[in-house]
Amino acid sequence: DIQMTQSPSSLSASVGDRVTITCQASQDISNYLNWYQQKPGKAPKLLIYDASNLETGVPSRFSGSGSGTDFTFTISSLQPEDIATYYCQQYDNLPQTFGQGTKLEIK
Amino acid sequence: QVQLVQSGAEVKKPGASVKVSCKASGYTFTSYYMHWVRQAPGQGLEWMGIINPSGGSTSYAQKFQGRVTMTRDTSTSTVYMELSSLRSEDTAVYYCARNFGATVRFDIWGQGTMVTVSS
Numbered sequence: 001d002i003q004m005t006q007s008p009s010s011l012s013a014s015v016g017d018r019v020t021i022t023c024q025a026s027q028d029i030s031n032y033l034n035w036y037q038q039k040p041g042k043a044p045k046l047l048i049y050d051a052s053n054l055e056t057g058v059p060s061r062f063s064g065s066g067s068g069t070d071f072t073f074t075i076s077s078l079q080p081e082d083i084a085t086y087y088c089q090q091y092d093n094l095p096q097t098f099g100q101g102t103k104l105e106i107k
Numbered sequence: 108q109v110q111l112v113q114s115g116a117e118v119k120k121p122g123a124s125v126k127v128s129c130k131a132s133g134y135t136f137t138s139y140y141m142h143w144v145r146q147a148p149g150q151g152l153e154w155m156g157i158i159n160p161s162g163g164s165t166s167y168a169q170k171f172q173g174r175v176t177m178t179r180d181t182s183t184s185t186v187y188m189e190l191s192s193l194r195s196e197d198t199a200v201y202y203c204a205r206n207f208g209a210t211v212r213f214d215i216w217g218q219g220t221m222v223t224v225s226s
Contacts, residue, residue, distance in 0.1 A: 034212055036152075043202055043216035044152065050210060087152055091211035095168040098152040 002026050002090050006099035012107045019075040021102045023066075023088035031067045032092040038101075039084045047086075048073065080106060109133035111203050111217035118223045124191040127220045129203030136184035137161040140206040142213060143177060143188045145199040153199075157206070158186055193224045 003026035013019050023033065031051040036044035046055045048064035051071060061076045075082055083106055088099040114128040129141065143155040156167035158177040165177045176189045186203060201220045204213035 032211070036213075043204075043219055044213070045216070046212055046214050049212040055212075055214070089152075089213075094166065095170070096154040096211065098154070100151050 001095055002029065002093050002097050004088055004090055004097050004099040006086075006088055006102050008102060009100065010103040010105070012105045013078050014107045015078055015080060017078045019078050019082075019104065021073045021086055021088075021104075023071040023073070023099050025069045025071075025090055025092075028068050029090045029092035032090055033064075033066070033071050034089045034091070035062075035064055035073045036087045036089065037082075037084045038087065044087065078104075078106075109205075109215055111205065111215055113201075113203060113217040113220045116221040116223070118225065119193050121194055121224055121226055123193050123224075124189060125193060125222050126187055126189040127201050127203075127222070129186045129188070129217050131160075131184045131186070131205070134205075137181060141177075141179075141186045142204045142206055143175075144202045144204055144213070146202070146219075147196070147199040150199075155188070155201075160184075160186060190222075193222075195224050198222065198224045 005024045007022050033051045035048040037047050038044040047058050047062050052064045063074050065072050085101045085103045087101050112130045117125050119125050137160050140159050142157045145153050155171050158165045160179045167175050174191050179186045203217040205215040207214035
C-alpha cells in the first residue's frame, strides 16, 4: 500500500495567518491526490481534487499544489471556521489511502 | 438536494455481523460509484471498498476481503455494507461517499453510522 505522510500532525495558528500542510507519498502518485476537511463529529468534506483543483463552492483561500511524491495544501488567510482536521488522500493505487491527518487549531 | 442518509447506530457482540445502509437521493443513483470509508475513534480515515450501483460490481480493500460485502438495491437507491466476524477493532464510524465523475473524488458523504463492537 502507498503510505501518505502528512506534516505537521498538529498546528496552531492565528486568524489571518497563512497555513501550509504537506503530504508526502511513499511512491510517485502523479497528481492523484485529494484534500479533505473534517470538523468534529462531521463527515469529511472535499476541498481540493487532482492535487490543485478547487471543489465547487469551496472558498478561494484554500489551494493545493504538487505532483509526484510531494504535495502542499495552503490556507492563504486562516479563518475561525477553518478549525478542523485535514486529510490528504491518494488514489493512484488501490487501496486508496489517507494521510494520518493534520489537526488545525486557533492560537 | 443531493444527499446520502445512513442507517442508525449499532451495537454488536464480537463475532456478529452488521449491515449498514446508505440511501441516496437527489441524483441518478446508478450513475455514480459509491465508496465505504471507516474511522475508528480518534483515528484517521480508512478506505474499505467501492461498489458500482449500476451493475453491482465491487472491489474491496485486501484488509477486508472475506469479511465485507457491498450490495445495492436500485429500486430504493440504497447501497449496503455488511461486515462479518466483528471484533473490537471494528468499532468505528462507517461512512458511505459518492464518487464524482471519472476521477476519484468523494464529493458527497453520508452522515456516518457508529458501529460499536463490545461484549
